[in-house]
Amino acid sequence: MTATGERSSYLMRAGLVRNVRSGEHLTTFVVSGVATVLITRLILSLSGYPQIGGKGLHIAHVLPGGLLMLVAISLLLGYVGPVVRPAAATVGGIGFGLFIDEVGKFVTSDNNYFYKPTAAIVYVVFVLIVLGFRFLTTRRPIDPREELANVIDHSVEGVAGGLSRRRRAEAAELLRAVPPQIEGRRETAELLAACPPDEVELAAPVDAAWRALQRGFERLATHPMAPPIAVAALAVQFVAALVIAAVLGEGLNRLPVLGVTAGSLLSATFTVRGALALRRRNRARAVRLFELAVLVSLLMTQVFQFAATQFAAAGGMLLDLVMLGLLRAERERMRRELDNATKAKTFRLPPDLDLPPFPEDPSDPV
Template sequence: MTPTTTRSSYLMRAGLVRNVRSGEHLTTFVVSGVATVLITRLILSLSGYPQIGGKGLHIAHVLPGGVLMLVAISLLLGYVGPVVRPAAALVGGVGFGLFIDEVGKFVTSDNNYFYKPTAAIVYVVFVLIVLASRFLSTRRPIDPREELANVIDHTVEGVAGGLSRQRRAQASELLGLVGPRVQGRRETAALLEACPPDEVELAAPVDAAWQWLQRTFERVATHPKAPTVAVVVLAVQAIGAPLIAISVGNGLVQLSVSGVIVGSLLSATFTVRGGLQLRNQKRLRAVRLFELAVLVSLLMTQVFQFAGTQFAAAGGMLLDLVLLGLLRAERDRLQREEELAKKTPAATTPLGLPPDPGAPRFPEDPSDPV
């Protein structure tokens, strides 16, 4: 049975086709949401927590947060094509950050904005969003028909307003991942070719920021000193996180402090194992272990750190996110090199033996120089 006639998955038959850039959009949403919470708390702290309103009225910032989420939903419902999604992810993330920042008022009987577990609740909510998006995007590989649908998504804007060189290149690159036997590929290629050229497009600061960040991560991750610096940072963090938790938590009896210590020990274990793999010249394996160390810190250590120190733990979270970005950039680069090496077989003799570099070389053609 050919790939074009295999039975579609239930989700695809139900019309739920995944966006190949959903990871970027969800990351934009989460980063903008977390940044909004931190900036909001900082501004309110510096300004003495003013109240907007008067005469018994108080306009909480959850209200503009709801308006921004409404704007993001309206953009997604009102326009087709991929152009609007980065902006909607950014606006929606800011709105959600303003909303979730006031969760303390919603879970306490006295509307306590300063409810101590608020920081941990906010952090766990964003972690669950990330884990849910990762589950939906990785529980099964992207189907070639989903990739083809994403190419058609690019042509949606192209048939109406034309495609710029950058947009056309993105669509062509994605089309190259679709096998020639996938039904509709030839027609999609023709439709993409028929889209008129047009260099007028909306400014895309989110896309530009993503491209700059990816280039920066790749450049920093390939530096010869990058692995050593990663080991040092992970080691310092594994030691420093428990010390900070103990100093703020007033001893080892609190659950949050115990959670930080256990998470730090697990991160340290992965870090040591990664360092040993690095010494054995197994760089890809080492990078994967360092990535596990950072994930344990993000999903366990930082959760308990936020519960104990509240928003003072934001620095450790940001450091983990930067490390995770660098490690994933290096992992992707090493995996590309590994796949390229597998696709490029080494030169061999007819018997399967490597050629003898000392053997005399004879030209196949008299005009061919030796």
């Protein structure tokens, strides 16, 4: 039983506490893996598919892929705290990309690297990774005790080597989301406050890239021309997907092309409905419908597109990912605005005479 009288979930009692930044780490892993596949295919195509080895030996790039995945696992097993995870996600993603790129050799009797459905198999594998992870992490909301555990995770790093102002601010922001009645909150706040200051930290290019990308998406999403450009981009993609699938997919009599057509029509339906919602000035509904249009494209249209045209579909996938990032940045911005408006209304209520209007934990480091 907990301080709030609620029984802990089985997963938390079993020690499976979720990382609040798991979505970022998964995205880093997937982006690194997909980029590795595309870059590897491009380099091999430009260099004439050379073979490393000789005298009957061939060192396939699945081997360095396995070594990089081993490095990522070693980093996660050998170090504590949140600092190492972005690097492990990047290295692991590159290693997995080198591994999955050779899936054609694993599923064919003649070890055919050029097996045509390889692109679709690779794409479906990454889609299943994302969907499976989202199911495991979003089937229930983050528990306040999990938030507290993530603060302690930051403190583990700070106790040993100190905390920079940026990392202390990240931990303090997580601590604010933990209700005061949760057991251990006061002690965690004291532990965080006891961490010595230290501005020396491991170089974190992945974190820096994430912050820059989020800022860029937020600026683009709030641009006055963002809605019409989004509609135009989705419309162009609808036409381009049909044309590319028909031309490179060798006609309209094949199942992949029919799948592209069905997915494109469904995506176009959501796009039209989103445009109508924009005209009615219902921006929240429009963003949600546009997001559905992009998700249909990613999870249905692009699967058949990769089957029909192989890696020529990478451009459409990239456009979908950029659109999804913009739409989710706008949805997050609207959520923050709604939260701020709700707080403003709450603050204007008459104060409770028995309690201070804004109770603060005196041990809170923020």
